[in-house]
Amino acid sequence: MSLFASLALAPALVLLQDPAAAPVAAPPTAAPQPLFSMWIDDMPGLMPSPKDAGLVAALAMMDGRLLDLMSELEDQMPPLPPQAIGVATKLMMGRKSLRVYPATDPNSPLPVFVQLELQQDSPQLAQQLAGSVMNLLTDMGMPLGDPRADGSRLVEMPDMPPIALQVSGPNFVVSLGGSTTAPGRPTLGALPSGVRPTMSMRLDIGEISEMFLGFMESQASTEEAEQMAMMFDAYGLQNLVMQIDSGADAERSYSVMSMPGYGATMRSMGMLAERGLTEADYAMVPTDAEWAQLSTINASGMLDYMLEMVAPMLEAEGIEDPLAILREETGFDLRTDIVDNLGSVMAMYTSRTTGGGGMLSTVATMELSNSQGMLATLNRLRGMIDQMAADEADGYVRVRGWEHDGTPLMTLTFPGLPIPLEATIAVTGTHLVAGMTPQATLGALAHMKSGGAGLLANAGFRSQLPGDPIGAMGAQFIDIPQLAGDSYGLASLVCSAIGNAMRSPSSTREPGLIMPSYTELMHGAKPMVMLARVVGDDLIEEGRADNSMLVNMAGLVGMVASSPIGLLVGAGMVGGVLGEARSSASSPYADWDTTEYDFEEWEESEWDEEEWEEADSLEDVVEEEPEPAEQPTGGGH
Known part of the structure; x- marks a missing residue:
């Protein structure tokens, strides 16, 4: 049984126990540092807003609905003890903690041991839960051992470490491959005073990487293991730890993510810009932005970093200088023609100013250190695209060069074709500006030239700032109230689906x-x-x-729908549907077996349409097999 299968089974194992034989609390032991730990509050704690009370109440009905469903689908579902439903919903709805530690037993078949705690409000409730689990295990015929000296009981399974079940204070604990007593909630202690924690997570990527590299060394070739180690080192994974705390108060939800030491790693890799965000950078984004993302980059350092990352793979293919090959093939030098012309700050946003909001108002800006150099590069690219279009697309693709108030612009056009796309780029003295439409680009240019208030003048942005925005390396703003207005209907349909799912034809x-x-x-x-x-x-x-999950859900759905992400998702879905439709509708006889028959002979047969429609295969419409020389070799249509 795999580790993941064992983890999936562990919650079910938590459901069984004879109350009279409920294990007693184990004495505390020192806890090693976990590779991964996560603590999650119960459902009411995760959704403390009164606006979410209906959702919390509906989800609490899930155990009743599942029991009804078992009765409704009695002949279609495998038998499952009813008490398993209650335990499963307690696992989903209740407070819990999951930890993964390095294995302490060198003879263990697993490199880790896993511990799950279902945290109850009292030791008595933990004992009741343990009793339910033990009873369930017994009903399922699982081999449940007698209570041990530490109060735990073991479930033995072939080729697997034993699973230990025990009660520790208000917690019911399930351990696979080992056990330890650890704090109930791992935390950074980084949340503001008065904020109630709702979730904490710690992921030791460095230790996990070391374990993986050790496995690679034992299973793969030395060369492969060395390449993997180089890649991990290039990413700075060896000492990487990620820690996250989230919480809520009466008005807001809060989150703090920390990666200790990774700032120094980014600095050593040359990825950090020399400066942080300034008031002028925020001014590039209109005050009425629906969502905005600003970030600082060191473009030259990032290019060096990426080249260093791919160097071993390229060298294995005999490529020493990929930039030289690109220069020889295209005439462009990626570093001098593009990267050296870039500044430190990039931004992307949608706004009313740039097109009334929504996806087609999307604008991206990039600070330039050499606007004339970038303009020269773009003009050369324009000539190359036009030449390729003339050769390959018969002139149906063209880049139009034009000016507006002295600013040079370029628009991708499709002469003679009704294609609804005119992506447009502009180059100012300080920025490269790209819009989904010419109007979006012109709106952004007008805002930048006006010197009007920017994102810092947005009252919603200012009210939610967790610190001083000046000097930050990145900032993100999502106007949840504005975007929720566009997607409230869809979010309400999701809630209607949940409500109907909790109802039952066999109950009130x-x-x-x-x-x-x-x-x-x-x-x-x-x-x-x-x-x-x-x-x-x-x-x-x-x-x-906001501290309401429904508020944030509605707003985030609106953001996805109004951003290029939504366009990509929609295009992928439409493409998949069209591809399936094209495949299934390519012929009314698509399911016929044509392996042994010549397709041209089938098309030239003299059978009338009525006989074709009544036929089930080509055997009904072709009297004789074609000559061997003309017989197809494949089975395609």
Whole structure:
């Protein structure tokens, strides 16, 4: 049985125990540092807003609905003890902690041991849960051992470490391959005072990387193991630890992500810009932005870093200088023609100013250190694209060069074809500006030239700032109240689906109204803001958002729908549907077996249409097999 299968089984094992034989609390032992740990509050704690009360109540009905479903689908579902449903819903709805540690037993068949804690409100409730689990195990015929000296009981399975079950204070603990007593909630202690924690996570990527490299050394060739080690070192993974805390108060939700030492790693890799975000950078984004992402980069350092990363693979193919090959093939030098012309700050946003909001108002800007150099590069690229289009597309693709108020622009056009796309780039004295439409680009240019207020003048952005935005290496703003207006209907349909799923034709269970009215949901709703910065040697990102999950869900759905992400997702879905339709509808006889027959002979047969429609295969419409020389070799249509 795999580790993942064991983890999937562990919750079910938590459901069984004879109450009279419930294990007693084990004495505390020292806890090693886990490779991974996560603590999650119960469902009411994760959704403390009164706006989410209907959703919490509906989800609490899941055990009843599952029991009804077992009765409704009695002949179609495998038999499952009813008490398993209650335990499963307690696992989903309740407070819990999961930890993965390095194996302490060198003879263990697994390199790790896993510990799951279901945290109850009292030792008595933990004992009741343990009793339910033990009873369930017994009913399922699982080999449950007698209580041991530490109060635990073992479930023995072939070719697997034993699974230990025990009660420790208010916690019911399931351990695979080992056990330890650890704090109930791992935390950074980084949340503001008065904020109640809702989730904590710690991931030791460095230790996991070391374990993986050790496995590679034992299983792969020396060369492959060395290449993997070089890649991990290039990414700076050896000492990387990620820690996340989130919490909520009466108004907001809070998050803090920390990667100790990774700021120094980014600095040594040349990825950090020489400066942070300034007031002028925020001014490039209109005040009425629906969402915005600003970040600082060291373009030259990132290019060097990427070249260093791919160097071993390229050298294995005999490629020493990929930039030289690109220069010989295209005439462009990626470093001197593009990277050296870039500045330090890039941004992307949608706004009312640049097109009324939504996807087609999307604008991306990039600071330039040499605008004339970038303009010369773009003009050369324009000539190359036009030449390729003339040769390959018969002139149906063209880059139009034009000016507006002295600013040079270039627009991708499709002469003679009704294609609804005119992506446009402009070069100012300080920035490269790209829009989904010419109007979006012109709107961005007008805003930048006006000297008008930017994102810092947005009251929602300012109210949610977790710190000083000046000097940050990155900032993100999502106007949840604005975007939720465009997607409230879709979010309410999701809630209706949940409500109907909790109802049952065999009971009067009624979840009631899950989604509040639009006015109630949006009352006091807050935007989402995140700031990232390097503090000393650490990378830290802090965030603030509304404390209602329904508010944030509605806003984030609106953001995806109004961003290029939504366009890509939609294009992928449409492409998949069209591809399937094209495949299935390519012929009304697509399911016929044509392996042994010449397709041209089938097409030239003298059978009339009525006989074709009544035929089930080509055997009914072709009297004789074709000559061997003409017989097809494959089975395609």
